[in-house]
Amino acid sequence: MITSTAPLLDVRELTVTINxxxxxxxxxxxxxxxxxxxxxxxxxxxxxxxxxITGAAIIDLLVPPLKRTGGTITLAGTRLDQLSPKAMRSVRxxxxxxxxxxxxxxxxxxxxIGQQLCDTIQAHLKLSGSQAKKKALDWLDRVGLPNPDxxxxxxxxxxxxxxxxxxxxxxxxxxxxxxxxxxxPTTALDVSVQxxxxxxxxxxHRESNVSMMLITHDLGVIAKMADRVAVLxxxxxxEISPVGELFNAPKHPYTRGLIRATPMPSATGEMxxxxxxxxxxxxxxxxxxxxxxxxxxxxxxxxxxxxxxxxHAESSAxxxxxxxxxxxx
Amino acid sequence: MSASDFLILxxxxxxxxxxxxxxxxxxxxxxxxxxxxxxxSLTVRHGETMGLVGESGCGKSTxxxxxxxxxAPTSGEINFPPNAAGNKPRLQMIFQDPYSSLNxxxxxxxxxxxxxxxxxxxxxRAAIRARVDELLVQVGLSAADAEKYPQEFSGGQRQRICxxxxxxGEPEFLIxxxPTSALDVSVQxxxxxxxxxxxxxxxxxxxxxxxxxxxxxxxADRIGVMYLGELVEEATSEELFRKPRHPYTRLLIxxxxxxxTSDRSLHPIAGELPNPAFPPSGxxxxxxxxxxxxxxxxxxxxxxxxxxxxxxxxxxxxxLSNASVFPPPAKVKTA
Numbered sequence: 001m002i003t004s005t006a007p008l009l010d011v012r013e014l015t016v017t018i019n020x021x022x023x024x025x026x027x028x029x030x031x032x033x034x035x036x037x038x039x040x041x042x043x044x045x046x047x048x049x050x051x052x053i054t055g056a057a058i059i060d061l062l063v064p065p066l067k068r069t070g071g072t073i074t075l076a077g078t079r080l081d082q083l084s085p086k087a088m089r090s091v092r093x094x095x096x097x098x099x100x101x102x103x104x105x106x107x108x109x110x111x112x113i114g115q116q117l118c119d120t121i122q123a124h125l126k127l128s129g130s131q132a133k134k135k136a137l138d139w140l141d142r143v144g145l146p147n148p149d150x151x152x153x154x155x156x157x158x159x160x161x162x163x164x165x166x167x168x169x170x171x172x173x174x175x176x177x178x179x180x181x182x183x184x185p186t187t188a189l190d191v192s193v194q195x196x197x198x199x200x201x202x203x204x205h206r207e208s209n210v211s212m213m214l215i216t217h218d219l220g221v222i223a224k225m226a227d228r229v230a231v232l233x234x235x236x237x238x239e240i241s242p243v244g245e246l247f248n249a250p251k252h253p254y255t256r257g258l259i260r261a262t263p264m265p266s267a268t269g270e271m272x273x274x275x276x277x278x279x280x281x282x283x284x285x286x287x288x289x290x291x292x293x294x295x296x297x298x299x300x301x302x303x304x305x306x307x308x309x310x311x312h313a314e315s316s317a318x319x320x321x322x323x324x325x326x327x328x329x
Numbered sequence: 330m331s332a333s334d335f336l337i338l339x340x341x342x343x344x345x346x347x348x349x350x351x352x353x354x355x356x357x358x359x360x361x362x363x364x365x366x367x368x369x370s371l372t373v374r375h376g377e378t379m380g381l382v383g384e385s386g387c388g389k390s391t392x393x394x395x396x397x398x399x400x401a402p403t404s405g406e407i408n409f410p411p412n413a414a415g416n417k418p419r420l421q422m423i424f425q426d427p428y429s430s431l432n433x434x435x436x437x438x439x440x441x442x443x444x445x446x447x448x449x450x451x452x453x454r455a456a457i458r459a460r461v462d463e464l465l466v467q468v469g470l471s472a473a474d475a476e477k478y479p480q481e482f483s484g485g486q487r488q489r490i491c492x493x494x495x496x497x498g499e500p501e502f503l504i505x506x507x508p509t510s511a512l513d514v515s516v517q518x519x520x521x522x523x524x525x526x527x528x529x530x531x532x533x534x535x536x537x538x539x540x541x542x543x544x545x546x547x548x549a550d551r552i553g554v555m556y557l558g559e560l561v562e563e564a565t566s567e568e569l570f571r572k573p574r575h576p577y578t579r580l581l582i583x584x585x586x587x588x589x590t591s592d593r594s595l596h597p598i599a600g601e602l603p604n605p606a607f608p609p610s611g612x613x614x615x616x617x618x619x620x621x622x623x624x625x626x627x628x629x630x631x632x633x634x635x636x637x638x639x640x641x642x643x644x645x646x647x648x649l650s651n652a653s654v655f656p657p658p659a660k661v662k663t664a
Contacts, residue, residue: 046513160601190384191540191584192617195597198586202595217514220586224593244590261518263543264588273547275518279483 007034014071042226097172101184103164114152124175234291241316251318341405380549421495425507427487444498485516564639
């Protein structure tokens with residue numbers, strides 16, 4: 001893909017395997033994508049598609065037996081995959097911030113939230129104690145916690161789910177990162193709170209122009225937040241497209257299947273629900289050829305024989321031998 | 330009460346009592362508690378699917394437990410008017426998590442055969458096995474699956490087994506508590522289509538509980554919206570989405586992000602869900618309602634009925650059919 005600016009994050013042929021008794025199982029199979037400065041890249045897929053593994057692999061937080069076995073990860077000219085564990089530590093939370101799904105387990109329950117913020121700030125920025133505290137209070141205010149002075153001394157259990165997630169977002173952003181990886185940031189929250197958190201992420205993104213990788217299974221969240229979208233299926237990239245194109249003219253049959261299977265009212269208010277037959281293959285059970293071929297209505301013999309490469313069209317890329325034609329309405 | 334009424338809830342409340350200290354018990358004072366379900370009146374008619382939606386803590390699952398008889402209401406009545414034969418209807422439940430609701434040490438045959446044995450619906454091993462096979466095929470699995478154990482199946486297949494088990498009891502009434510929340514989108518669509526077909530073919534009456542408005546819109550004939558233990562609105566599915574009468578319903582419909590990429594605005598509901606143990610005075614929604622006035626803070630809104638047979642609890646007759654009537658919510662600093 002030709003872009004005017006160099007991408008901030010460039011991931012090439014990222015491969016992650018699981019060492020199981022009896023051999024290696026591929027969890028992530030040559031995944032390539034890039035994120036431009038200031039861009040929000042959505043990563044969407046069903047559970048087991050490798051969305052979270054992609055996020056964890058970038059910051060080297062894979063839990064054994066998961067292991068990165070190939071590919072390159074370049075962040076603003078630095079090869080992250082070649083960094084020492086010690087150097088990687090300073091990247092995590094420093095140049096790359098991370099927002100996890102469950103705000104309760106990503107905060108330390110026995111340390112006040114103010115102290116957690118100060119610790120993170122001082123670990124990555126050269127600031128004195130009082131400067132760090134000032135910055136921490138500033139961040140509590142920016143993420144919308146009322147009365148920062150009072151909140152500073154509170155513990156995670158004293159906050160509601162939405163407020164905890166605001167706190168996690170503050171932690172991810174307080175060291176002025178270049179990239180934020182948000183892994184299902186609103187999945188554990190109620191609908192009314194979800195919209196608040198998405199709005200906060202969007203506001204902070206506009207203010208700081210940080211790049212963002214938004215991992216979610218919710219196509220509604222993708223439609224509202226992402227600039228470009230990568231669709232993952234069974235550990236491979238099915239399609240990468242600008243968000244408008246993805247929803248209006250999907251290339252990969254799986255993308256269209258996913259959109260049509262989501263219960264959503266159409267513009268005319270009628271409800272439709274088209275299911276995709278079968279289920280996504282589990283780890284180690286990926287069929288030969290295109291991983292989607294047993295469920296695909298366009299599958300032909302070449303789909304069953306060869307893994308389709310990622311074809312690059314104007315603004316999008318897709319891995320399918322028989323992409324969907326643009327439907328002219 | 331008409332002949333078509335299947336289930337009638339009459340001012341049902343459920344209070345979860347707080348543990349009292351010794352001193353409080355000696356004083357014999359009124360124990361405080363969380364009013365999980367508060368004064369809910371509802372009628373489900375024969376052959377209809379009643380949907381219940383709300384956010385976490387609104388009391389929708391408590392209501393399911395009350396209806397199923399797993400818990401007794403603190404006050405109010407739950408009535409199944411007896412049918413022509415004078416029997417109470419048989420009832421089955423389908424739960425959210427297909428991983429914890431199946432016994433991993435039982436084969437699928439044992440699991441599905443249990444309701445048949447308990448209710449003595451078939452006699453003899455062969456007849457029971459034949460019925461199990463029939464049910465498995467009905468939910469889209471194969472008869473050969475009867476020999477397997479739950480852990481050999483994926484989440485979607487497990488939920489099919491749960492559905493087969495529920496149908497094995499030959500229920501007239503089905504309670505579905507978030508049956509697809511644990512499933513992926515493409516599998517969720519399969520299960521919803523299966524449930525829709527079964528409901529049509531078996532003429533089941535059901536109570537469908539979910540937090541997802543789009544799911545309930547597909548599945549239910551009528552929908553009740555709950556907020557902090559109260560039923561704030563109830564209407565036919567079409568009416569509720571076309572012309573919601575309660576501000577909370579309107580806000581809830583708008584809050585879920587849709588897939589329209591041309592309009593990327595988000596519509597959060599101002600403020601935060603109050604603690605259900607200490608609900609606000611007056612109208613429970615007044616702390617977050619953009620239309621709230623003094624009367625809402627002090628007076629509990631009356632139940633009003635609409636000309637189409639719906640119900641809503643609001644002091645005002647607002648026209649909420651169009652999303653754009655909303656004043657932009659003030660920037661309140663809460664999550």
